Amino acid sequence: MVWLRLGALLLLLGVIGGAFGAHALESRLGERSLRTFETAVRYHLIHGLGLLAIGFAVRLGLPAPVDAAGWLMAGGIVLFSGSLYALALGGPRWLGPVTPLGGLCLIAAWACLAIAAFRADS
Numbered sequence: 001m002v003w004l005r006l007g008a009l010l011l012l013l014g015v016i017g018g019a020f021g022a023h024a025l026e027s028r029l030g031e032r033s034l035r036t037f038e039t040a041v042r043y044h045l046i047h048g049l050g051l052l053a054i055g056f057a058v059r060l061g062l063p064a065p066v067d068a069a070g071w072l073m074a075g076g077i078v079l080f081s082g083s084l085y086a087l088a089l090g091g092p093r094w095l096g097p098v099t100p101l102g103g104l105c106l107i108a109a110w111a112c113l114a115i116a117a118f119r120a121d122s
Contacts, residue, residue, distance in 0.1 A: 003058060003070045007051030010077060014044040017085070025088075033088045040084035047077045047106055054113060062116040069112035076105030 018041045025037060054070045080102025083095040 001055070003051050004055030006070075006074060007048050007055055010051060010074075011045060011048035014041055014048050017041050017044065029088065033090075036084050037088035040081040040088065043084075043106070044077055044081040047073055047081075047109075050109065050113075054109075057113065057116060060120075063119045064116065065112040066116035069109045069116065072105045072109035072112060076102045076109055078102070079105060
């Protein structure tokens with residue numbers, strides 16, 4: 001249930017972030033920063049849905065490493081989208097190298113979910 005709850009919460013926050021970007025930031029950010037913020041929201045929402053999928057996979061009894069996929073996906077959202085949100089809003093430039101680490105977490109999460117799905121068929 002943890003992944004369903006966390007996925008739903010992150011989707012809620014992603015929708016709020018998207019609305020905030022579209023309505024409150026559109027006139028305050030430059031084009032590049034706004035695109036960065038929109039990228040953060042897009043990946044946030046996509047991977048929030050991924051957490052829901054992981055939650056359903058757990059409920060279906062998919063084997064390991066399905067829980068690892070959840071941790072990696074949650075961490076990836078925080079690192080990838082979180083660093084992009086901060087950079088778009090004028091955060092410190094040292095956050096730039098954090099973004100690809102979050103991307104690697106997201107890639108690993110999907111790989112773990114795929115492995116769990118293939119193991120379920122065995």
